[in-house]
Amino acid sequence: MSDISGQVLSVSAKKGTKREYETILILRPSSNKTNILDLIHKMQAVFDKFGARIIKIENWGNRTLAYSIKRSATGIYLYWRYIGGSDIVHEFERNLRITDAVLRFYTVKVDEDVDATARPSEITEDLLQTISEPPPEPEPEPEPVRDEPHSVFSNDDEEGLEEGVP
Amino acid sequence: MSDDKPNRSSSRRSSSLLANDKTLVIDYKNPQLLKAFLTDRGKVVPARISGVSARQQRQITKAVKRARMLALIPYTVQ
Numbered sequence: 001m002s003d004i005s006g007q008v009l010s011v012s013a014k015k016g017t018k019r020e021y022e023t024i025l026i027l028r029p030s031s032n033k034t035n036i037l038d039l040i041h042k043m044q045a046v047f048d049k050f051g052a053r054i055i056k057i058e059n060w061g062n063r064t065l066a067y068s069i070k071r072s073a074t075g076i077y078l079y080w081r082y083i084g085g086s087d088i089v090h091e092f093e094r095n096l097r098i099t100d101a102v103l104r105f106y107t108v109k110v111d112e113d114v115d116a117t118a119r120p121s122e123i124t125e126d127l128l129q130t131i132s133e134p135p136p137e138p139e140p141e142p143e144p145v146r147d148e149p150h151s152v153f154s155n156d157d158e159e160g161l162e163e164g165v166p
Numbered sequence: 167m168s169d170d171k172p173n174r175s176s177s178r179r180s181s182s183l184l185a186n187d188k189t190l191v192i193d194y195k196n197p198q199l200l201k202a203f204l205t206d207r208g209k210v211v212p213a214r215i216s217g218v219s220a221r222q223q224r225q226i227t228k229a230v231k232r233a234r235m236l237a238l239i240p241y242t243v244q
Contacts, residue, residue, distance in 0.1 A: 066238060067241065069237055079195075104237070106232065108194075108232070
């Protein structure tokens with residue numbers, strides 16, 4: 001592994017235990033089913049090469065972003081959960097960075113020292129078909145925040161002014 | 167000074183949403199929950215006002231920053 005990527009193996013990989021990670025990707029809203037399937041299959045090969053395992057992938061559908069990313073106002077959210085060493089995170093993120101369809105990604109470590117055999121993978125080919133087909137319409141996005149009746153926490157500018165004055 | 171703002175601290179401090187539901191986990195993937203701890207300008211509400219514990223406040227700020235990164239909640243609201 002290390003000779004392919006130039007990566008040093010993670011400490012957890014040396015110890016023989018794995019970590020559990022989750023990554024959220026935001027894809028361009030123009031991505032269609034074949035794009036997403038291609039991406040998943042490509043990444044599956046990467047995971048296999050590094051001895052990591054995808055536990056699950058969820059499609060949260062095309063959501064409105066709170067602010068536009070790369071001039072895109074909406075994005076398709078994909079939630080990945082997988083087990084592996086830190087080397088897989090590095091390689092996975094490197095692959096995401098060179099994928100045009102990915103607007104943004106964010107990885108969080110969920111758990112350490114997990115027993116990789118105890119967590120079965122839910123990924124099947126049928127499931128991938130449904131995942132790559134985004135849900136038609138998620139939940140209606142909440143209307144602009146300003147219109148919400150914010151009961152107690154209102155007018156924070158006033159609050160800030162108060163704090164600033166000695 | 168106190169004449170200008172009578173009863174401010176007592177009226178602002180609200181019983182925590184989190185205190186009512188012990189099973190509630192502060193998670194960056196749950197923007198609906200996090201919005202309860204933001205002002206209408208998108209700032210994080212101080213713990214002395216929202217009434218959450220110091221530990222919960224740390225979890226909230228961390229989750230808010232992660233959720234902002236993923237465009238689930240805004241950095242600023244104009």
